[in-house]
Amino acid sequence: MSGLIALPCRNAELVIGSMIMRARQAADSVLVIDEGSTDRTAEVVARAGATLVRLAPSDGEGAGVREAVAHAARNRVTLLAVLFDDQVCRQECIDRITEPVRNGSTDLVIGRNGDGRTGLVVLNARAVERADALGTALTGFRALVERAREDGLRIRTLRIPEETGTVAARPAGLPSELRGLATFSEPRAASAAYGAVFVLVGIVTAVWSLASFNATALLYLEGLVIGTGLVVTGMLLFSSPLLADALAMVRRFSGA
CATH class of the missing domain: 3.90.550.10 (Spore Coat Polysaccharide Biosynthesis Protein SpsA; Chain A)
Known part of the structure; x- marks a missing residue:
């Protein structure tokens, strides 16, 4: 418009x-x-x-x-x-x-x-x-x-239509959605997507470290620490839009 x-x-x-x-x-x-x-x-x-x-x-x-x-x-x-x-x-x-x-x-x-x-x-x-x-x-x-x-x-x-649906449900808009994630022009979606990636990579890293310990009795402590850190970071990224909305609502009603 x-x-x-x-x-x-x-x-x-x-x-x-x-x-x-x-x-x-x-x-x-x-x-x-x-x-x-x-x-x-x-x-x-x-x-x-x-x-x-x-x-x-x-x-x-x-x-x-x-x-x-x-x-x-x-x-x-x-x-x-x-x-x-x-x-x-x-x-x-x-x-x-x-x-x-x-x-x-x-x-x-x-x-x-x-x-x-x-x-x-x-x-x-x-x-x-x-x-x-x-x-x-x-x-x-x-x-x-x-x-x-x-x-x-x-x-x-x-x-006003609610913002429902996912990227997969709108294949025609997939390129623009991917650009939105890459450039953070859709910050909420980007935060959730990158958070999910961090969690996945962290879990894989931690599992690899524990699996190596079971196989060789050598614990790759660095891998376990890095994996745990990635999982925690990913969970924070994934939940930050919800936390931001909750904080904004509290501030709006409290007038703080």
């Missing part, structure tokens, strides 16, 4: 880098709206090279949405997609949700998760103009949708 993807977030240092990389694959520009983070979110955004706007926590509910709409209006963006920091979307997911706006059949698309929460909202230039006119009355997506209905804009709701 062409246009702007806005990412309102708070205390999202563990996920925002990956989200920026994915958003760049789907849009011309990426805007991160930091809603009063106390962690290293701003530093990660700066390293990723995305545009950053920092807000104070006291700016109130809907401040991130207002800033995204205002930025799009100032820069005359023809398509704006607002994506929350707890919603992970691949490029094909974003393309599918934005398609009704891009082809002109809809002014505003609401993307909902499986549990019914709003995870992605897409607006064309007309919807951006109407939303920007609300000013401080734009307190969130609900106010935006209500204004759109009052103005007779065309609204459509779509379900």
Whole structure:
């Protein structure tokens, strides 16, 4: 898609880098709206090279949405997609949700998760103009949708598909998936894949050391130590995405 993807977030240092990389694959520009983070979110955004706007926590509910709409209006963006920091979307997911706006059949698309929460909202230039006119009355997506209905804009709701399936289940995308693992452009998948490789190599090394001991009564201690180290490292790599998600969730709810 062409246009702007806005990412309102708070205390999202563990996920925002990956989200920026994915958003760049789907849009011309990426805007991160930091809603009063106390962690290293701003530093990660700066390293990723995305545009950053920092807000104070006291700016109130809907401040991130207002800033995204205002930025799009100032820069005359023809398509704006607002994506929350707890919603992970691949490029094909974003393309599918934005398609009704891009082809002109809809002014505003609401993307909902499986549990019914709003995870992605897409607006064309007309919807951006109407939303920007609300000013401080734009307190969130609900106010935006209500204004759109009052103005007779065309609204459509779509379900955001969950990221299911494996590389083997999508043979047509295998080369790009392998490139993602090799370049860490898909950091979660890469961490799990490399972790599994480390564990496998570590187990083979440790088994070889023990087998040699059984055959010759000579224990290759170095091999056993290296194998154990590889297994431990692999387990840490494999589990790190889950640990990162858990820590991000704790920080988000605690406001730490």
